[in-house]
Amino acid sequence: MKAVFIVFSPSGHTLIAAQKFMHLLEDNGISCHIINITKNNKYLQNFTITKTLINDLGEHHLLIPCAPVYAGHCEQNMLRTIRALPQEKEKQIPAIPLVTYGGVHSSVALEEMGKVLNDKGYIPIMGIKIAAEHTLTATFKKRINPNLPGKVEEQILAEAAKITEKVVNDKIAMINIEKKLAYAPFMKRIMFRIFSQEKIHGKYKKVTINTEKCTGCKRCVAACPVNMFAYIDNTIQMVRDPKYCILCAECYHQCPAKAVVHPYIEVARKRLSNGFAELENPQSTIYR
Ligand SMILES: Cc1cc2nc3c(=O)[nH]c(=O)nc-3n(C[C@H](O)[C@H](O)[C@H](O)COP(=O)(O)O)c2cc1C
Numbered sequence: 145m146k147a148v149f150i151v152f153s154p155s156g157h158t159l160i161a162a163q164k165f166m167h168l169l170e171d172n173g174i175s176c177h178i179i180n181i182t183k184n185n186k187y188l189q190n191f192t193i194t195k196t197l198i199n200d201l202g203e204h205h206l207l208i209p210c211a212p213v214y215a216g217h218c219e220q221n222m223l224r225t226i227r228a229l230p231q232e233k234e235k236q237i238p239a240i241p242l243v244t245y246g247g248v249h250s251s252v253a254l255e256e257m258g259k260v261l262n263d264k265g266y267i268p269i270m271g272i273k274i275a276a277e278h279t280l281t282a283t284f285k286k287r288i289n290p291n292l293p294g295k296v297e298e299q300i301l302a303e304a305a306k307i308t309e310k311v312v313n314d315k316i317a318m319i320n321i322e323k324k325l326a327y328a329p330f331m332k333r334i335m336f337r338i339f340s341q342e343k344i345h346g347k348y349k350k351v352t353i354n355t356e357k358c359t360g361c362k363r364c365v366a367a368c369p370v371n372m373f374a375y376i377d378n379t380i381q382m383v384r385d386p387k388y389c390i391l392c393a394e395c396y397h398q399c400p401a402k403a404v405v406h407p408y409i410e411v412a413r414k415r416l417s418n419g420f421a422e423l424e425n426p427q428s429t430i431y432r
Pocket residue numbers: 152153154155156157158159211212213214215216217244245246247248249250275276277278279280390391392393
Protein backbone atom coordinates (compact mmCIF):
# COMPACT_ATOMS: atom_id res chain seq x y z
CA MET A 145 0.00 0.00 0.00
CA LYS A 146 1.60 3.25 -1.15
CA ALA A 147 0.30 6.76 -0.51
CA VAL A 148 1.63 9.73 -2.45
CA PHE A 149 1.39 13.28 -1.10
CA ILE A 150 1.62 16.19 -3.55
CA VAL A 151 2.51 19.30 -1.54
CA PHE A 152 2.71 23.00 -2.32
CA SER A 153 3.74 25.02 0.72
CA PRO A 154 5.02 28.57 0.15
CA SER A 155 5.52 29.32 3.86
CA GLY A 156 5.97 25.80 5.22
CA HIS A 157 2.76 25.19 7.23
CA THR A 158 1.15 22.90 4.68
CA LEU A 159 4.34 20.87 4.55
CA ILE A 160 4.28 20.53 8.37
CA ALA A 161 0.66 19.29 8.26
CA ALA A 162 1.46 16.90 5.39
CA GLN A 163 4.49 15.47 7.19
CA LYS A 164 2.50 14.97 10.40
CA PHE A 165 -0.21 13.15 8.46
CA MET A 166 2.41 11.12 6.62
CA HIS A 167 4.01 9.91 9.86
CA LEU A 168 0.60 8.94 11.24
CA LEU A 169 -0.18 6.93 8.10
CA GLU A 170 3.23 5.26 8.26
CA ASP A 171 2.49 4.29 11.89
CA ASN A 172 -0.62 2.59 10.49
CA GLY A 173 1.45 0.58 8.03
CA ILE A 174 0.96 2.71 4.91
CA SER A 175 4.16 3.54 3.03
CA CYS A 176 4.31 7.19 1.96
CA HIS A 177 6.14 9.39 -0.51
CA ILE A 178 6.02 13.20 -0.89
CA ILE A 179 6.21 15.09 -4.18
CA ASN A 180 6.98 18.62 -3.08
CA ILE A 181 6.25 21.05 -5.91
CA THR A 182 7.38 24.10 -3.90
CA LYS A 183 10.32 25.81 -5.66
CA ASN A 184 10.26 22.85 -8.03
CA ASN A 185 10.60 24.10 -11.62
CA LYS A 186 9.82 20.65 -12.95
CA TYR A 187 6.26 21.47 -11.90
CA LEU A 188 6.14 25.27 -11.69
CA GLN A 189 7.71 26.17 -15.02
CA ASN A 190 6.65 23.20 -17.04
CA PHE A 191 3.40 23.47 -18.93
CA THR A 192 2.97 19.79 -19.75
CA ILE A 193 3.33 18.22 -16.33
CA THR A 194 1.27 15.08 -16.84
CA LYS A 195 4.34 13.09 -17.94
CA THR A 196 6.36 14.34 -14.95
CA LEU A 197 3.48 13.41 -12.66
CA ILE A 198 3.15 9.91 -14.12
CA ASN A 199 6.90 9.34 -13.51
CA ASP A 200 6.95 10.77 -10.00
CA LEU A 201 3.66 9.20 -8.85
CA GLY A 202 4.47 5.66 -9.93
CA GLU A 203 2.09 2.92 -8.79
CA HIS A 204 0.04 4.38 -5.91
CA HIS A 205 -3.04 3.40 -3.96
CA LEU A 206 -3.89 6.68 -2.25
CA LEU A 207 -3.34 10.31 -3.31
CA ILE A 208 -3.15 13.24 -0.88
CA PRO A 209 -2.85 16.69 -2.51
CA CYS A 210 -1.99 19.34 0.12
CA ALA A 211 -2.16 23.10 -0.48
CA PRO A 212 -2.83 26.40 1.26
CA VAL A 213 -6.05 28.35 0.78
CA TYR A 214 -5.43 31.57 -1.13
CA ALA A 215 -8.34 34.00 -1.54
CA GLY A 216 -10.82 31.29 -0.61
CA HIS A 217 -9.49 28.95 -3.32
CA CYS A 218 -7.06 26.07 -3.47
CA GLU A 219 -3.77 27.78 -4.40
CA GLN A 220 -3.60 27.74 -8.20
CA ASN A 221 -0.27 25.89 -8.62
CA MET A 222 -1.76 22.90 -6.81
CA LEU A 223 -5.03 23.14 -8.71
CA ARG A 224 -3.09 23.19 -11.99
CA THR A 225 -1.08 20.17 -10.85
CA ILE A 226 -4.09 18.06 -9.92
CA ARG A 227 -5.78 19.11 -13.16
CA ALA A 228 -2.77 17.56 -14.94
CA LEU A 229 -3.15 14.18 -13.20
CA PRO A 230 -3.58 11.24 -15.55
CA GLN A 231 -7.10 9.80 -15.85
CA GLU A 232 -7.44 6.96 -13.32
CA LYS A 233 -11.10 6.03 -13.86
CA GLU A 234 -10.54 2.28 -13.82
CA LYS A 235 -8.30 2.08 -10.77
CA GLN A 236 -10.72 3.87 -8.39
CA ILE A 237 -7.85 5.26 -6.33
CA PRO A 238 -8.95 6.96 -3.11
CA ALA A 239 -7.85 10.57 -2.55
CA ILE A 240 -7.79 12.95 0.40
CA PRO A 241 -7.60 16.67 -0.37
CA LEU A 242 -5.97 18.58 2.52
CA VAL A 243 -5.80 22.33 2.93
CA THR A 244 -4.21 24.59 5.48
CA TYR A 245 -5.64 28.06 5.87
CA GLY A 246 -5.32 31.12 8.08
CA GLY A 247 -8.61 30.40 9.83
CA VAL A 248 -10.50 33.18 8.07
CA HIS A 249 -12.19 31.32 5.23
CA SER A 250 -11.44 28.04 3.51
CA SER A 251 -14.56 28.60 1.34
CA VAL A 252 -14.39 26.59 -1.89
CA ALA A 253 -10.82 25.24 -1.69
CA LEU A 254 -11.66 21.67 -0.66
CA GLU A 255 -14.72 21.63 -2.90
CA GLU A 256 -12.72 22.53 -6.01
CA MET A 257 -9.98 20.03 -5.20
CA GLY A 258 -12.60 17.31 -4.66
CA LYS A 259 -14.24 18.15 -7.96
CA VAL A 260 -11.01 17.98 -9.97
CA LEU A 261 -10.03 14.71 -8.27
CA ASN A 262 -13.46 13.29 -9.10
CA ASP A 263 -13.11 14.40 -12.73
CA LYS A 264 -9.78 12.53 -12.89
CA GLY A 265 -11.39 9.32 -11.65
CA TYR A 266 -9.94 9.49 -8.14
CA ILE A 267 -12.39 8.88 -5.32
CA PRO A 268 -12.20 11.52 -2.59
CA ILE A 269 -12.91 9.72 0.70
CA MET A 270 -12.72 12.79 2.92
CA GLY A 271 -11.44 16.36 2.96
CA ILE A 272 -9.28 17.79 5.74
CA LYS A 273 -8.94 21.45 6.66
CA ILE A 274 -6.21 22.44 9.09
CA ALA A 275 -5.92 25.87 10.70
CA ALA A 276 -2.44 27.36 10.44
CA GLU A 277 -0.77 30.68 11.02
CA HIS A 278 -2.17 33.27 8.61
CA THR A 279 1.13 34.08 6.95
CA LEU A 280 0.00 37.50 5.68
CA THR A 281 -0.54 38.72 9.24
CA ALA A 282 3.07 38.47 10.49
CA THR A 283 3.38 42.30 10.67
CA PHE A 284 -0.24 43.04 11.63
CA LYS A 285 -1.38 44.34 15.01
CA LYS A 286 -2.66 40.83 15.78
CA ARG A 287 -1.22 37.70 14.15
CA ILE A 288 -3.91 35.20 13.26
CA ASN A 289 -3.35 31.66 14.53
CA PRO A 290 0.30 32.01 15.51
CA ASN A 291 1.94 28.64 16.21
CA LEU A 292 -0.75 26.59 14.45
CA PRO A 293 -1.02 23.80 13.41
CA GLY A 294 -0.93 22.62 17.03
CA LYS A 295 -2.41 19.94 19.31
CA VAL A 296 -6.01 20.13 18.02
CA GLU A 297 -4.81 19.83 14.42
CA GLU A 298 -2.66 16.83 15.35
CA GLN A 299 -5.75 15.13 16.82
CA ILE A 300 -7.72 15.82 13.65
CA LEU A 301 -4.91 14.31 11.57
CA ALA A 302 -4.73 11.27 13.87
CA GLU A 303 -8.48 10.73 13.43
CA ALA A 304 -8.10 11.13 9.66
CA ALA A 305 -5.28 8.54 9.66
CA LYS A 306 -7.54 6.04 11.44
CA ILE A 307 -10.36 6.57 8.96
CA THR A 308 -7.89 6.28 6.06
CA GLU A 309 -6.56 2.99 7.33
CA LYS A 310 -10.11 1.60 7.63
CA VAL A 311 -11.08 2.71 4.14
CA VAL A 312 -7.97 1.45 2.36
CA ASN A 313 -7.57 -1.82 4.28
CA ASP A 314 -11.16 -2.88 4.93
CA LYS A 315 -12.38 -1.42 1.63
CA ILE A 316 -15.44 0.00 3.39
CA ALA A 317 -17.91 1.69 1.10
CA MET A 318 -16.53 4.89 -0.37
CA ILE A 319 -19.07 7.62 -0.74
CA ASN A 320 -19.07 10.54 -3.09
CA ILE A 321 -18.14 13.43 -0.86
CA GLU A 322 -18.26 16.20 -3.42
CA LYS A 323 -21.45 17.58 -1.84
CA LYS A 324 -20.06 17.41 1.69
CA LEU A 325 -17.10 19.54 0.66
CA ALA A 326 -19.51 22.23 -0.50
CA TYR A 327 -19.88 23.51 3.06
CA ALA A 328 -19.42 27.23 2.36
CA PRO A 329 -22.69 29.22 2.32
CA PHE A 330 -24.43 29.20 -1.06
CA MET A 331 -23.85 32.91 -1.84
CA LYS A 332 -20.16 32.63 -1.00
CA ARG A 333 -19.82 29.61 -3.30
CA ILE A 334 -21.44 31.55 -6.15
CA MET A 335 -19.18 34.53 -5.45
CA PHE A 336 -16.03 32.40 -5.52
CA ARG A 337 -17.14 30.76 -8.79
CA ILE A 338 -17.15 34.25 -10.31
CA PHE A 339 -14.03 35.55 -8.55
CA SER A 340 -11.10 33.22 -9.21
CA GLN A 341 -7.88 33.59 -7.23
CA GLU A 342 -6.44 35.37 -10.27
CA LYS A 343 -9.35 37.85 -10.39
CA ILE A 344 -9.00 38.62 -6.67
CA HIS A 345 -5.19 38.90 -6.60
CA GLY A 346 -4.25 39.74 -10.21
CA LYS A 347 -4.07 43.53 -9.96
CA TYR A 348 -1.86 43.41 -6.84
CA LYS A 349 0.94 41.40 -8.44
CA LYS A 350 3.29 44.35 -8.38
CA VAL A 351 6.08 43.28 -6.05
CA THR A 352 9.28 45.26 -6.67
CA ILE A 353 12.74 45.60 -5.11
CA ASN A 354 13.95 48.97 -3.91
CA THR A 355 17.48 48.84 -5.34
CA GLU A 356 18.70 51.59 -3.02
CA LYS A 357 17.87 49.51 0.05
CA CYS A 358 18.71 46.06 -1.39
CA THR A 359 22.01 44.63 -0.08
CA GLY A 360 21.99 41.65 -2.46
CA CYS A 361 21.79 39.09 0.36
CA LYS A 362 19.69 36.81 -1.91
CA ARG A 363 17.29 35.79 0.84
CA CYS A 364 14.38 36.65 -1.45
CA VAL A 365 15.83 34.31 -4.10
CA ALA A 366 15.96 31.49 -1.55
CA ALA A 367 12.55 32.29 -0.05
CA CYS A 368 10.40 32.64 -3.17
CA PRO A 369 8.39 29.41 -3.58
CA VAL A 370 7.82 30.07 -7.28
CA ASN A 371 11.35 31.25 -8.18
CA MET A 372 10.50 34.79 -9.24
CA PHE A 373 13.98 36.20 -8.44
CA ALA A 374 17.58 35.61 -9.50
CA TYR A 375 20.84 37.30 -8.63
CA ILE A 376 22.25 38.58 -11.93
CA ASP A 377 25.05 41.14 -12.45
CA ASN A 378 25.20 41.89 -8.72
CA THR A 379 21.51 42.76 -8.50
CA ILE A 380 18.28 40.97 -7.66
CA GLN A 381 16.13 40.72 -10.77
CA MET A 382 12.60 39.51 -11.39
CA VAL A 383 13.07 36.66 -13.88
CA ARG A 384 9.48 35.53 -14.34
CA ASP A 385 6.39 37.36 -15.56
CA PRO A 386 4.78 39.10 -12.53
CA LYS A 387 1.58 37.10 -13.19
CA TYR A 388 3.34 34.05 -11.67
CA CYS A 389 3.90 35.82 -8.34
CA ILE A 390 1.49 34.30 -5.79
CA LEU A 391 1.70 37.20 -3.28
CA CYS A 392 2.79 34.86 -0.49
CA ALA A 393 5.01 37.68 0.87
CA GLU A 394 7.88 35.37 1.81
CA CYS A 395 10.30 37.78 0.05
CA TYR A 396 8.81 40.68 2.02
CA HIS A 397 9.03 38.90 5.38
CA GLN A 398 12.53 37.49 4.86
CA CYS A 399 14.19 40.68 3.56
CA PRO A 400 16.43 42.08 6.34
CA ALA A 401 16.84 45.40 4.48
CA LYS A 402 13.07 45.99 4.04
CA ALA A 403 13.79 46.43 0.34
CA VAL A 404 10.77 44.49 -0.93
CA VAL A 405 7.79 46.62 -1.89
CA HIS A 406 4.65 44.48 -1.58
CA PRO A 407 1.46 46.53 -2.11
CA TYR A 408 -0.89 43.62 -1.25
CA ILE A 409 0.22 43.60 2.40
CA GLU A 410 -1.67 46.85 3.05
CA VAL A 411 -4.73 45.59 1.15
CA ALA A 412 -4.69 42.42 3.27
CA ARG A 413 -4.23 44.46 6.45
CA LYS A 414 -7.51 46.24 5.69
CA ARG A 415 -9.34 43.11 4.51
CA LEU A 416 -8.28 41.23 7.64
CA SER A 417 -9.00 44.13 10.02
CA ASN A 418 -5.32 44.26 11.01
CA GLY A 419 -5.61 40.67 12.27
CA PHE A 420 -8.94 41.03 14.11
CA ALA A 421 -10.97 39.31 11.36
CA GLU A 422 -13.79 36.94 12.25
CA LEU A 423 -12.72 33.29 12.00
CA GLU A 424 -14.40 30.28 10.40
CA ASN A 425 -16.01 27.69 12.65
CA PRO A 426 -14.90 24.91 13.06
CA GLN A 427 -11.31 25.96 12.51
CA SER A 428 -9.94 22.49 11.75
CA THR A 429 -12.02 19.50 10.83
CA ILE A 430 -12.59 16.48 8.61
CA TYR A 431 -15.39 16.42 6.05
CA ARG A 432 -16.19 12.71 5.78
C1 LIG B 1 -1.86 35.54 -0.70
C2 LIG B 1 -2.49 34.80 0.44
C3 LIG B 1 -3.85 34.60 0.46
C4 LIG B 1 -4.44 33.92 1.54
N1 LIG B 1 -5.79 33.73 1.53
C5 LIG B 1 -6.38 33.14 2.61
C6 LIG B 1 -7.79 32.97 2.66
O1 LIG B 1 -8.52 33.27 1.71
N2 LIG B 1 -8.33 32.45 3.78
C7 LIG B 1 -7.57 32.08 4.86
O2 LIG B 1 -8.12 31.68 5.88
N3 LIG B 1 -6.21 32.15 4.81
C8 LIG B 1 -5.61 32.67 3.71
N4 LIG B 1 -4.24 32.78 3.67
C9 LIG B 1 -3.44 32.17 4.73
C10 LIG B 1 -2.86 30.83 4.29
O3 LIG B 1 -3.86 29.99 3.75
C11 LIG B 1 -2.23 30.08 5.48
O4 LIG B 1 -1.35 30.92 6.14
C12 LIG B 1 -1.59 28.79 5.01
O5 LIG B 1 -1.46 27.93 6.10
C13 LIG B 1 -0.22 29.02 4.40
O6 LIG B 1 0.32 27.78 4.01
P1 LIG B 1 1.88 27.59 3.76
O7 LIG B 1 2.58 27.96 5.06
O8 LIG B 1 2.03 26.16 3.43
O9 LIG B 1 2.25 28.51 2.66
C14 LIG B 1 -3.64 33.43 2.61
C15 LIG B 1 -2.26 33.65 2.58
C16 LIG B 1 -1.68 34.32 1.51
C17 LIG B 1 -0.20 34.51 1.50
